[in-house]
Amino acid sequence: DGGITQSPKYLFRKEGQNVTLSCEQNLNHDAMYWYRQDPGQGLRLIYYSQIVNDFQKGDIAEGYSVSREKKESFPLTVTSAQKNPTAFYLCASSMYPGGLDSPLHFGNGTRLTVT
Amino acid sequence: AQKVTQAQTEISVVEKEDVTLDCVYETRDTTYYLFWYKQPPSGELVFLIRRNSFDEQNEISGRYSWNFQKSTSSFNFTITASQVVDSAVYFCALSEAFTGNQFYFGTGTSLTVIP
Numbered sequence: 001d002g003g004i005t006q007s008p009k010y011l012f013r014k015e016g017q018n019v020t021l022s023c024e025q026n027l028n029h030d031a032m033y034w035y036r037q038d039p040g041q042g043l044r045l046i047y048y049s050q051i052v053n054d055f056q057k058g059d060i061a062e063g064y065s066v067s068r069e070k071k072e073s074f075p076l077t078v079t080s081a082q083k084n085p086t087a088f089y090l091c092a093s094s095m096y097p098g099g100l101d102s103p104l105h106f107g108n109g110t111r112l113t114v115t
Numbered sequence: 116a117q118k119v120t121q122a123q124t125e126i127s128v129v130e131k132e133d134v135t136l137d138c139v140y141e142t143r144d145t146t147y148y149l150f151w152y153k154q155p156p157s158g159e160l161v162f163l164i165r166r167n168s169f170d171e172q173n174e175i176s177g178r179y180s181w182n183f184q185k186s187t188s189s190f191n192f193t194i195t196a197s198q199v200v201d202s203a204v205y206f207c208a209l210s211e212a213f214t215g216n217q218f219y220f221g222t223g224t225s226l227t228v229i230p
Binding site: 033035040041042043045058088090092101103104105106107108109111 | 124148150152157158159160161162165167206208210217218220221222223
């Protein structure tokens, strides 16, 4: 079955540590996205990538970094510079870049807790 | 300004009641797409429907129906004869031709169906 796999489902880190969230898709989609979800705030875009080796900042990119070395993979690193990293992180993909009409397909999410 | 507004934060209905989830959007583009997603407790957002700005025809899919009205910039979602499995958070989203690869999400409506 095609889909998006995010791992791990739950992640706990100490403050000051960088942490990397995994996102893999086998849908052959060109575009991939990272969203952050906080209670009552909907989804906010962190980074997105339209093609391999290219990515763009979203609305809340500060304190995060990404890479897109392979079409299937779009890992997100939450750095120690992110002031409030505890949140639910969702990875998504869509069929083609700039595909306004192409719906997003989401992974199951990673719940990150930093103490 | 919020591009997508879901004014209803939480709704509770008794099983078999009908319920309508409101979505109001804001855009200056003539070409845009509207989406509804369902987020069950498992966390993954599930795509429900896409509608483009040139197609105001309402759509029905089983117990689900969508009412798109450009005159009021609304894209409301009605669940008929609600069931406990409908309990979830529902998100409305907008993508515009002008901003390209950006999806704007509302803050979501949490629906609880009481047995």
